[in-house]
Amino acid sequence: MKEAAFYDKLEEKAVQCRLCSHFCRIKPGRKGICRVRENREGTLVSLVYGRVIAENVDPIEKKPIFHLKPGSLSYSIAAVGCNLKCRFCQNSQIAHSLSDSSHHDSRGLTPGRDMEPRDIVDQALAAGCASISYTYTEPTVFFELARDTARQARQEGLLNIFVTNGFMGEEAVDEAASFLDAANVDLKAFRNEFYEKYCGARLEPVQKNLIRMKKAGILVEVTTLLIPGLNDDGEELKALAGFIAEDLGTDTPWHISRFHPCYQMVDRGATPVTSLEKACNIGKKAGLDYVYMGNVPGSEYEHTCCPQCGSILVERRGYRIRNLLAPDGSCRTCGALSGIRN
């Protein structure tokens, strides 16, 4: 249990949380939308500090992060909870399983294993990882654990990565910039209606936070899960790709990922590969240098190619990686800088 960051005390022991763009006003004894921040007698506490529900040693490409240390390992952790309610959630068992009645175990603890920041850093070092990823659920709602871990990780030479929906509050983005090296941010669609109907959120804060992260110097990669009939309209994708190119820069990687039916969205099939190819072409036409296709092993869009001469810079076959970059991240064929932190 830890006192939460980013909140205001209001009258009659109510509080307002500013960690994410829901800005929940919470009465004593109640929790916010994420279910993992609770008002205890006028003090907002994080219920997930030091309670890790998932930990794995993953290839960094699995996050996906393609432009930081290609081919390295990332120690990946999560705590329970999420601030969004995506009907197509791929980690619903740990993100959305909480309710008031099922929240705690018999000892009154939040589900998970006791792990303090030092334990997480030690595990990452022992596993030979180059980074720690805060992932699977939403790192925003376990911000205090991620922040304290990331600060210690930096001192040990480890990099820090958020895999996030980007629906944070601005102050959280600014503080995250002091310890984050990279973020893969979901840009789930380019219509507010989609965010409201299928995710219980809004588009605008995500757009603003993407720009804020990029300006703060965080390496930003964008992911869009392409869902048949929901966000695969050509005009919408053109607008989304245009936003990435103009507001974040043409060097920003865009991962277009294949949907498979899951959780509360089983009324449609997997995304046809032709739709993914169409979306990749839209990204290229918008001027993006790095467009990737996700969840389609063997696709030519898995590789990183030099935008100048077309040579393969990083060859990927699933998680088999051949890093062909020069040590400084430039192309060995033409010498152009890729912007990849090697």
Ligand code: SF4
């Ligand atoms: S993190 Fe977001 S959802 Fe959770 S209490 Fe704070 S404002 Fe509400």
